[in-house]
Amino acid sequence: MKMIKKMFMMKSVQTLLKTCLNVKPGENLLILTDTNTIEIGEVFALVGEGMGAEVVMTIMNPTTRHGDEPPRIIAEAMKAADAIVAPTTFSINHSTARKEASNAGARLIFMPDANEEVFLDGSLDIDYFAQKKIIDKVSAILEEGERLSITTNLGTELTMSISGRHAVPQTGICHEPGSISPPPCIETAVAPIEGTTEGVMYIDGAIVPGRACEDPVKVVFREGRIISIEGKEDADMLKETLESYNHPNVYCAVEMGIGMNPKAKIGRGGQLEDEAELGTMHIGIGNGITFGSSIRAPGHCDLVIRKPTIKVDGKILMKDGELYID
Incomplete structure (x- = not known):
């Protein structure tokens, strides 16, 4: 077998x-x-x-x-x-x-x-070059943007500044020296300006590392860092994970990432799929070394939400999980 x-x-x-x-x-x-x-x-x-x-x-x-x-x-x-x-x-x-x-x-x-x-589940068997074209378009929009807003039907309302920040596409294509990617996690991401992430986030997708969420977790950001976590067992898991690092910077927002893999599914093939599913986005907290943030921490966690509406400088980039890039 x-x-x-x-x-x-x-x-x-x-x-x-x-x-x-x-x-x-x-x-x-x-x-x-x-x-x-x-x-x-x-x-x-x-x-x-x-x-x-x-x-x-x-x-x-x-x-x-x-x-x-x-x-x-x-x-x-x-x-x-x-x-x-x-x-x-x-x-x-x-x-x-x-x-x-x-x-x-x-x-x-x-x-x-x-x-x-x-x-075996198909999430690695995608047309990487076709997805790269889409990821590059989204990345260009993020590169040129100054302000991001993220909302969901559950009540997420987040804002952040990305002015002057470079997008970090992870297309799965690593042909150039020094290039990195974590397939099946095909995504693009950008680091918010330190201290600018504000608002409420309802995590209904997954917590990475961790698992797919059974119940939404309410997280409140003030001046770029988490100040409260509320919910049931998944909230307790997130609290315990962050406390285990014993470092204040693990609560800081260092990434806004958008899942771009059309065959990835939350809760199926491991945590790389949890943050890769097309129609989701995630806020990364902790170490921002990969994304151009000045924040350093002993670990990195991703908080995934489903079907977000994302606006860049007031223009819709994604609505209820569907991309608007043309």
């Missing part, structure tokens, strides 16, 4: 290595795994070897949360790689090791909460 499943997984793995990462014969391909994701890493290694790459697979103990640093020996290997795939339990994206590897020119696909389902 495992062999049959791996055979089906290989199609998605080949898409990631060939289409997304553009691995070439002779390139140094690093497969970064932990003890929870060894079997997934083995599929990547097998396909990479078949493409003629020089494959090295590393196995570490799982980190404890998103943004934790990998062991130093792995950090050094990352800087020496041409291309990296990181199916791991927790994300390495918001780490110094990842930033240094990107600065050294490594192309990187990171896949936190990696599980077999995400390779």
